[in-house]
Amino acid sequence: MIIDCHCHAGKGDGLTGPWDTAAPLGDYLRRATAAGIDRTVLFAAFHSDYRVANREVARIVQSRPDRFWGFAFLHPVHDRGRVEAMIREAVFEYGFRGIKVHRHDARISREICEVAKAYALPVLYDVMGEVSAVELLATEYPEVPFIIPHLGSFADDWRAQVALIDALVRHPNVFTDTSGIRRFDLLAQAVRRAGAGKVLFGSDGPYLHPGLELAKVRALGLPPVEEEKVLAGNLLRLVSRRGNAERRRPEPARRSRRSPQLSPELFAAAETAEVRDPWAADPYAA
Numbered sequence: 001m002i003i004d005c006h007c008h009a010g011k012g013d014g015l016t017g018p019w020d021t022a023a024p025l026g027d028y029l030r031r032a033t034a035a036g037i038d039r040t041v042l043f044a045a046f047h048s049d050y051r052v053a054n055r056e057v058a059r060i061v062q063s064r065p066d067r068f069w070g071f072a073f074l075h076p077v078h079d080r081g082r083v084e085a086m087i088r089e090a091v092f093e094y095g096f097r098g099i100k101v102h103r104h105d106a107r108i109s110r111e112i113c114e115v116a117k118a119y120a121l122p123v124l125y126d127v128m129g130e131v132s133a134v135e136l137l138a139t140e141y142p143e144v145p146f147i148i149p150h151l152g153s154f155a156d157d158w159r160a161q162v163a164l165i166d167a168l169v170r171h172p173n174v175f176t177d178t179s180g181i182r183r184f185d186l187l188a189q190a191v192r193r194a195g196a197g198k199v200l201f202g203s204d205g206p207y208l209h210p211g212l213e214l215a216k217v218r219a220l221g222l223p224p225v226e227e228e229k230v231l232a233g234n235l236l237r238l239v240s241r242r243g244n245a246e247r248r249r250p251e252p253a254r255r256s257r258r259s260p261q262l263s264p265e266l267f268a269a270a271e272t273a274e275v276r277d278p279w280a281a282d283p284y285a286a
């Protein structure tokens with residue numbers, strides 16, 4: 001069994017680049033099938049309204065439920081105040097199994113982490129090199145598994161990637177995916193130091209070739225038991241926690257009590273999270 005834990009799908013509503021324009025799956029599926037990939041986790045491309053984008057991903061997932069699983073994309077600022085409602089819809093109507101957040105949109109919020117914890121969902125959060133955030137997430141939300149893709153930096157910032165390996169070693173709830181990692185020795189080091197249980201196979205399709213990305217995992221030359229964890233076992237373990245969320249499903253009459261709106265304090269905390277770090281020049285301020 002091989003599961004790709006990171007692939008985009010559907011249309012974006014921007015025209016900046018492929019990332020917010022479209023993520024067509026035709027070539028991806030042909031390549032993934034040829035590579036022996038059985039199942040793929042899909043989430044949206046960048047979008048100004050993830051409620052719309054998640055709905056499109058749900059349609060794609062429902063067209064091939066044997067082949068696709070969905071994660072709900074959330075924008076920490078645009079979706080503020082409606083995260084719980086979006087995740088309730090994603091879990092109970094779409095059958096989604098996780099959350100995706102990208103630092104390019106905004107820094108992840110407490111609101112999102114609280115909802116991930118309540119629904120027992122893993123969060124795939126692209127930190128764009130801001131690995132220091134992982135330290136806070138891992139310790140504030142030890143119940144939430146955080147998958148930090150690309151070893152912390154799609155832009156190949158090796159300082160960030162080396163720092164993320166340290167976080168992988170120290171925090172039981174921090175994971176990474178293999179997508180887009182070009183420095184093979186850092187990938188090998190991550191598996192060696194943190195263990196195969198902390199690394200998930202992902203392709204970042206359709207933008208990257210799933211067969212090429214899979215070849216990197218094969219090239220690690222892991223014992224079969226370890227390779228199986230990277231290729232499928234780790235993801236299966238993280239998404240099976242969803243069983244807890246299913247049992248939590250509220251009775252309609254009790255829904256308002258069981259699904260409270262977040263407190264003003266949490267909104268305030270989310271607001272503060274967007275304030276620039278006063279101690280250092282913020283590389284993302286530009």
Ligand SMILES: [Zn+2]
Pocket residue numbers: 006008204
């Ligand atoms: Zn991606």
